[in-house]
Amino acid sequence: MLKGTYSFRTLYQIVIATVLLLAVGTLGIFWLVGEYRHHDQMLDLVRDDYISTRKAESRTLVNLMVESADLRRLAVEPELRKRVSEAVDNGYRIAASIHKEMAGRFPDKEIQQVIIRALMAERPLDGHGYFWIHDTGYRLIAHPYRSESIGKSDFDLTDSQGQKIAQSFVRTAISQPEGGFVNYYWSRPEIDERYHIDRGQLKIGYVKHFAPYEWVIGAGDFVADADNKAREAAIRRIAAVSYGTKGYVFIHTKEGICLNHANKEVIGKNRWELLDASGMKLVQELDRTGRQPGGGFLEYTATFDPESGKPARKISYVQAIPGWEWVIGSGVYLDDIDEKITEYRHSLLDELRRKIITTLCILVSILIAVFFIGRHLFLKLLNEMSLFTMAPAAGRTGPIDTKRLKIRELKILAEQANRILKEKEEAQAELAKAKRMESIGQMAGGVAHDLNNLLSGIINYPELLLLKLPMDSPLRDPLEKIRESGNRAAAVVADLLTVARGVASNREVLDLNETVREYLQSPQHGKLMNSPPEISCRIMLHDEPLPISCSPIHVTKCIVNLITNAAEALDKGGTITIATSAVQVDGIPAQLSPGPYALLEISDNGKGIPAEALPHIFDPFFTRKKLGRSGTGLGLTVVWNTMLDHQGTVTVASTARGSCFSLYFPITEEQATPRTLMVDSAELRGEGSILVVDDEEIQRDIASTILTVLGYSVETAASGEEAVEFLRRRKFDLVILDMIMPPGMNGRQTYEMMITVHPGQKAIIVSGFSENEEVQVACRLGAGTFVKKPYSLNQLGLAVKKELEKDRG
Secondary structure (H helix, E strand, O other): OOOOOOOHHHHHHHHHHHHHHHHHHHHHHHHHHHHHHHHHHHHHHHHHHHHHHHHHHHHHHHHHHHHHHHHHHHOHHHHHHHHHHHHHHHHHHHHHHHHHHHEOOEOHHHHHHHHHHHHHHOOOOOOOOOEEEEEOOOEEEEOOOOHHHOOOEOOOOEOOOOOEHHHHHHHHHHHOOOOEEEEEEEOOOOOOHHHHHHHOEEEEEEEEEEHHHOEEEEEEEEHHHHHHHHHHHHHHHHHOOEEOOOEEOEEEEOOOEEEEOOOHHHOOOEOOOOEOOOOOEHHHHHHHHHOOOOOEEEEEEEOOOOOOOOOEEEEEEEEEEOOOOEEEEEEEEHHHHHHHHHHHHHHHHHHHHHHHHHHHHHHHHHHHHHHHHHHHHHHHHHHHHHHHOOOOHHHOOOOOOHHHOOOHHHHHHHHHHHHHHHHHHHHHHHHHHHHHHHHHHHHHHHHHHHHHHHHHHHHHHHHHHHHHOOOOOOOHHHHHHHHHHHHHHHHHHHHHHHHOOOOOOOOEEEEHHHHHHHHHOOHHHHHHHHOOOOEEEEEEOOOOOOEEEEOHHHHHHHHHHHHHHHHHHOOOOEEEEEEEEEEEEOOOOOOOOOEEEEEEEEEEOOOOOOOOOHHHOOOOOOOOOOOOOOOOOOHHHHHHHHHHHOOOEEEEEEEOOEEEEEEEEEEOOOOOOOOOOOOOHHHHOOOOEEEEEOOOHHHHHHHHHHHHHOOOEEEEEOOHHHHHHHHHHOOOOEEEEEOOOOOOOOHHHHHHHHHHHOOOOOEEEEEOOOOOHHHHHHHHHOOOOEEEOOOOHHHHHHHHHHHHOOOOO
């Protein structure tokens, strides 16, 4: 139908035309059929909903009646105990009152007779109860129905369960001074006590010790009597419940005896064999359904409709009360539902006719209106979508002007597109910066390696000469200055190595607070603070230790560089603030993983960093410092690379009132690393054979001279291949192995060959680079300490002594 390319406008016109042609015919037909089916479904839903609602009402009512009756049943014994205890307490008060009034004025026997006559005349518990009295010797003192046993011992009086009744009374009263309960079996008053064992019924008694005469006063009542009263009360409560014109609650026992019904004539009759119109034994099915867990519904033909008196279809919910063996039920008559559904059907059909006429009249009007409204909106949509396809100026992709967009979804889409464009530009800038840093880092790393080898002679030869010169020699001062110059040059080389990404360094666990304090106490910091203009330091360190896994040299270098920069920013004097704290990072800064961090903040109140310089301050060799005063342009680059190597980050905020650099170090749970102290050369002396392997002759000479001075026997090799041949001829206690030895084997490859010749060969790795992946592989193979060139006598001596002392008992 459509060939080639086509516009939204053409597509819209074709679609609208098709819709207008088909809508009037098909939509009307489908709507009419749908409405008719909907009305049929509504009738079914209304019927089901009505039945469900009435069933739910019946179930709720029956549940309430069951709960009410069950509560009455469960309350029988507690209520009986309460009433019996109150009766005995009252009798006890009567006896106590008489004794109090007559004691001291009348003989005890006379007082006892007055108490007995008073209690025997009482009929507690609604008139059918009575009191009895025993003494603590089990002798019956008084009883209204056991006159022949008064004065005799009831020690062996036993009920049908084998319980010694009098003994239980006395034991309970003595052990419980406030009174206690006794359950026992006893015959009713009208039955001769001689038959109490055969015809005894469960009775709850309450006894209390009357101390003045060592009596036990008691009373009791039959549980069956209390239970029957509770049943009668429950039946009266259920019989009073009715709802609507036909709603009632029926009850029958497990034997089929009707206890409540709308038809009063059937109450008290046995209906166990009653049949409904379908021949179902109605009461038996109701009983079976009700005794299922949770009860259930049963549909049947009831024998009695309260309005017509005739049989009618019914759904009832029934549930049992297990303790009383009752089944309680209530239900809804289905004939009433069908009448209501018929009325509702007629009303729905009338409504459907009105809907059909009304809908047909307005359908065409709506479709015409939709066409013109849709056309207007579609033109606006095309206008706004044109903003997404406008040709950018100068061939660059530019942001979309969101202020011209009125459609919310298009505005959101444009904002997202602008954000993606911005992120793309930032990512490209970061990528270009990373490539530039990588290129500079590779160059710096190669230069640093060569410089370290050259600086070894400038640092180590003066150190060796100083060992041989007397303390008053005029040559000591020039040699010290030569060595100091070499160390300063080595520090610059260390900065270059830090710039070379991909290199690592030895890590120690240090307290960041202690590292800051050590620098603040150093001569270098003292000299900086004493230089004009007047600068003061405000120190705010965290109260608790802040353990971090770090390279101490590089962290100290960061502190030195930032404080030096801050001091240089205060050309007219001011304050430098150094603060540490523990922070929890959760998304900010975004480049950090969530977790605890140690935060070091170094700020000044100087003139701040210009906005145009901020994006470049971490670039290598970018500097705004005065020529000749300090710096190589690597200071902040070293900070940036160091923080990346430590899985942290550095952020900067600067205004016209000053700048603040924030350094985030991950907090570690590892124990602090013991600090290495400078030791006297005499303590570094040792013995043993050592093979020095290095492709640089000057490096071999320096290492050999230092080790000879320290007392070791030394041989040298100019390559890895030569070193392996040495080991084939003899074994050395230790090998000092350079890592980079072009063009032959490097240190890792050489060590792999060595341990095939002498498994477990001890070795120390040295390199002008910092520790890298090749060094780590060699260490995993068994090599020991890594020492970075240029090293001092102290550093090499400590490493050698430490490695040789391994595994020595």
